[in-house]
Amino acid sequence: MSAIRFDDVWKEYGDHIVLERVTMEVEPRAFIALVGPSGCGKTTLLRMLLGEEQPSRGQILVDGKPLLAEPDADRGVVFQRYSVFPHLTVLQNVMLGREFRDAKFSARLFGAARRAAAADEAMKLLAEVGLAGQESKYPSALSGGMQQRLALAQAIMRGPKILLLDEPFGALDPGIRADIHVLMKRLWNETHLTVVMVTHDLSEAFGLATRVIALERSRNRPEERERYGATVSRDLEIFPRRRAELRSSVQPAPAGTTRSGKEHQPGRPGALVLKEQP
Ligand SMILES: Nc1ncnc2c1ncn2[C@@H]1O[C@H](COP(=O)(O)OP(=O)(O)OP(=O)(O)O)[C@@H](O)[C@H]1O
Numbered sequence: 001m002s003a004i005r006f007d008d009v010w011k012e013y014g015d016h017i018v019l020e021r022v023t024m025e026v027e028p029r030a031f032i033a034l035v036g037p038s039g040c041g042k043t044t045l046l047r048m049l050l051g052e053e054q055p056s057r058g059q060i061l062v063d064g065k066p067l068l069a070e071p072d073a074d075r076g077v078v079f080q081r082y083s084v085f086p087h088l089t090v091l092q093n094v095m096l097g098r099e100f101r102d103a104k105f106s107a108r109l110f111g112a113a114r115r116a117a118a119a120d121e122a123m124k125l126l127a128e129v130g131l132a133g134q135e136s137k138y139p140s141a142l143s144g145g146m147q148q149r150l151a152l153a154q155a156i157m158r159g160p161k162i163l164l165l166d167e168p169f170g171a172l173d174p175g176i177r178a179d180i181h182v183l184m185k186r187l188w189n190e191t192h193l194t195v196v197m198v199t200h201d202l203s204e205a206f207g208l209a210t211r212v213i214a215l216e217r218s219r220n221r222p223e224e225r226e227r228y229g230a231t232v233s234r235d236l237e238i239f240p241r242r243r244a245e246l247r248s249s250v251q252p253a254p255a256g257t258t259r260s261g262k263e264h265q266p267g268r269p270g271a272l273v274l275k276e277q278p
């Protein structure tokens with residue numbers, strides 16, 4: 001069963017068609033990079049996945065079930081900025097992730113023992129994202145890269161099945177980005193997450209994702225822009241699915257080939273035309 005399925009999804013705001021005919025299936029544990037020109041509806045698509053927005057037509061299934069109409073603990077999210085709470089310390093921010101999850105099950109958030117166990121887990125997670133020793137600081141005392149690592153830790157502490165990332169690393173310096181990419185890969189490898197990440201950076205898309213999906217409008221003349229929504233225009237598999245990799249004891253396939261030995265097109269970024277809109 002696919003983790004996520006879009007069945008002919010449309011999103012309109014009044015007369016403005018933002019997305020149309022979006023149909024796609026995302027397999028569990030995939031890492032999807034969603035790319036496309038500014039304004040084509042990438043954030044809108046993520047917000048629908050989060051349950052913050054409803055499709056105007058069509059339906060979205062998560063684990064085979066229609067999506068709940070509001071955000072829940074199964075879906076974690078990290079935005080480009082402002083994902084963490086400025087009035088909470090680093091540790092409190094991560095703990096909050098767990099409280100969000102547990103609030104679903106009980107009115108009382110924590111007994112002392114559960115709270116201690118969660119704090120323990122939060123400290124481990126903070127160490128994993130390179131924030132050991134920063135627990136009692138407030139986000140304003142952290143660099144942008146540290147704040148994004150904190151946001152990742154908070155999202156993962158929720159124990160989501162699906163992690164939604166909206167240009168999470170867009171504002172970071174290239175060096176810090178590279179570090180976070182390594183971290184992101186590790187977190188994804190160590191968990192059972194299905195990731196959908198919006199990015200404008202094609203090297204990030206092709207470097208991290210198992211699949212790159214491009215959204216584009218079929219017609220883009222200014223007078224037609226609001227009458228035609230964006231839809232999936234490219235869907236490129238980057239390397240074989242992780243599950244197959246896990247099952248296989250074979251060493252990684254040489255670059256340029258898939259595990260099945262088929263010739264693989266190693267992410268032809270040139271094939272994707274991402275036009276910035278005026
Ligand atoms: N709540 C809303 N009401 C009306 N229009 C909206 C709303 N949310 C988004 N839109 C419109 O939908 C279109 C797509 O917006 P969206 O933010 O999804 O684009 P995007 O692909 O994420 O762009 P960017 O790459 O710049 O972040 C825009 O034209 C935007 O104005």
Ligand SMILES: [Mg+2]
Binds near residue numbers: 043044166
């Ligand atoms: Mg956006």
